[in-house]
Amino acid sequence: VTWTNPSAVPELFDVLFKNTSNIIFSQTFTISQVTNVSEIVGITTGSPLYRLVIDLESNSLFKDGLYIVEVRTRNPSYTATYSLDIFILSMIAGLNINDKNIVVSMNVPKTFLAQYQNFSSLSCLYIQYSDNINECYGDSTSCLSLPSDLLSILPTCPLPIPAFTYDNSSILFTRTFNRSYAWLYAYAWNHMTSISSKDFFSFPLSSDGCNLPIVQFDIYNPVIRWARRIQRSQAFSIAVQIIFNCSRSLNNTKQWNILECNTDTERCYQTQTLNQLISQLSSANTSEIYIKSQILPIGTYLFNFTVSMNLQTDILASDYTYIKIIPSDIRVNLLVHGTSVITNGIAQSLLFQPGVYSIDPDSNYFNVQVNYIFFYIFNVPLHT
Known part of the structure; x- marks a missing residue:
């Protein structure tokens, strides 16, 4: 967010996520809750740039879809508003390929099901078969572009790219094989993200009573x-x-x-x-x-x-x-051997050394140079 009013500093930042005319989520930041990026990089002239951070991943109010983001920057004498459209899309995860444990003979069409989390109409599916045949499913235009983690290992999707065939919440696809054993690699992604989910599935093509x-x-x-x-x-x-x-x-x-x-x-x-x-x-x-x-x-x-x-x-x-x-977790010991109860006279000195006697289970010694903060709670009885 850029603040262009030179007369004063902003005091509040309002961020609103709208779905058409309804406000789905809103959050207000004070000037102390945002980061002045210009100040960090040493820029002292021009309009300051502020960074506002919204946690989308852990917010259950957000669903995949198009939103209008409106940002209001204000102080008592000045208000500025700006809005833009964004598309929130979950990352593909947990791809799984199965054939319902149905074994077919060679040269007979075999049906597979692809299941994964966060599936949507924006998803793409790439299948690489053991007989060097590749197939893609999804939107014929957007699925032509592979995510960044697949560019170096897969060729682009062959044309034509058929649309999805659904079986409840799964994607159904069919292939015929001319060998007694075959396998496939599957890759799924949302075409607006850069990371894919992968799965490997091998299977026999026989009817000898031995299935996967x-x-x-x-x-x-x-x-x-x-x-x-x-x-x-x-x-x-x-x-x-x-x-x-x-x-x-x-x-x-x-x-x-x-x-x-x-x-x-x-x-x-x-x-x-x-x-x-x-x-x-x-x-x-x-x-x-x-x-x-x-x-x-x-x-x-x-x-x-x-x-x-x-x-x-x-x-x-x-x-x-x-x-x-x-x-x-560090095991904190104030005294040698982790003593938890001691008796000490009023006139005697008592030295606590957690930096000496504490234990780091991951190391043979406790590194006191690491930044640890110890809190002491004392219960001292009063005598009259």
Whole structure:
């Protein structure tokens, strides 16, 4: 917001979000609640520029759609108003592809369902099949442009781009395959955002009585920004439930993988350290992986689980969840050994040293140089 009245400073900023003529949300800022960007960068001439921050993500009043944003800047003697149109659109998340566990033979049309959070008419779906065929679904014009995180790995959508076919809240698409086993990668995004959601789905094409297993996480966090948070000093496990659907044999192989994630780009990648960790974990080949405390550094990780049938290794299922390792809470000790009750004479000195005796569970020593603030509460009885 720019303030152009040189006679005085603004005192209040009103921000109103309107849907046609109705006010959906409003918030008023005082001059102390906004940031003077001009002052920060050292600009002393011209009209000052103020930054106002509105939290859209945690506000349940906002739904996807077009809004009129009106900003009023005022003081007792002057008022200025400006408005603009914005479109609020949620990021695609939690993409999942399934075939309702229906197995068809080769050269027979096979139907898939795509499900994901925050689906809207502005969404796009990109399917990359194992036989090097790509397909896109959605708006024929807007879905031609890929989001920034897909530009380097996918070609543009082939034409024509068909519109969505709906099955309740899911998107339905069909494909015919001429091999006994196939797979697909799926990517979904809203064409006004820059980040996509991805999924991998493999499947057999046969009628030999062995279908894909179904994998379900006990605690499921498929969105990187809402990863399950665990303190570094805590051991934890991740468990999955597997539903097998193979009458020939239930022998199977389970495998966990851990990838390190960049939360800015929302991309995850394997590292030599994590691969070595997996090779040393006996639980990496079970349905529940166990991670000891202090093993993983602070950061965000993708835990991917895959189960395949030994009878036919291309019959497999895979899914993933996100874990965020965060710093542990400091255990504050005022005295040695964490003593909680002491008796001290009135004439005796009492020295509290939380910077010496406190414990950082994530480290072998307590770094007193870090900016900690300690509060002391005393209960001193009065004697007459």
